[in-house]
Amino acid sequence: MVWVYRKAIELGPKNAINTANFAVFMNDVRKNYEEAERLYRKALELDPKYAINIGNFANFMNDVGKNYEEAERLYRKALELDPKYATNIGNFAYFMEIIRTNFNEANRLYRQALALDSNSKWIKTQFTRFLKEHPDFYK
Numbered sequence: 001m002v003w004v005y006r007k008a009i010e011l012g013p014k015n016a017i018n019t020a021n022f023a024v025f026m027n028d029v030r031k032n033y034e035e036a037e038r039l040y041r042k043a044l045e046l047d048p049k050y051a052i053n054i055g056n057f058a059n060f061m062n063d064v065g066k067n068y069e070e071a072e073r074l075y076r077k078a079l080e081l082d083p084k085y086a087t088n089i090g091n092f093a094y095f096m097e098i099i100r101t102n103f104n105e106a107n108r109l110y111r112q113a114l115a116l117d118s119n120s121k122w123i124k125t126q127f128t129r130f131l132k133e134h135p136d137f138y139k
Contacts, residue, residue, distance in 0.1 A: 020040060024036075026039060040056070040060055044057060051077075051079075052088070054081065055074070058088075058095075086113040090113040090122065090123040093108075094126055110123065
């Protein structure tokens, strides 16, 4: 499978989406975190305004890199660029809840994400769990 990604990048070396998809593959399947980070950074260099790639890299920096400052900066950048992309908002809500323990902000973000995508099972599940753990926000 690696050869497919390499060929796609060879054929379209300026394609940020292919580069980021390869980063996801290297992270999720190959567990080659160094290469995944390099590819994410390359994708952001190729298209610094594509919020989905920025949000995915924020997840990577949170989950794998444990670089919470950079993860938060990337989440905020992704939301600035695409304030209506519920997945990034939900991921940032989870980050604010679990990493920053900023429950007011997490609550606000979960509600915002659900208002944008009320069909997202992941966002509904996380927000339900959040409300069970923090019943003061159940209003």
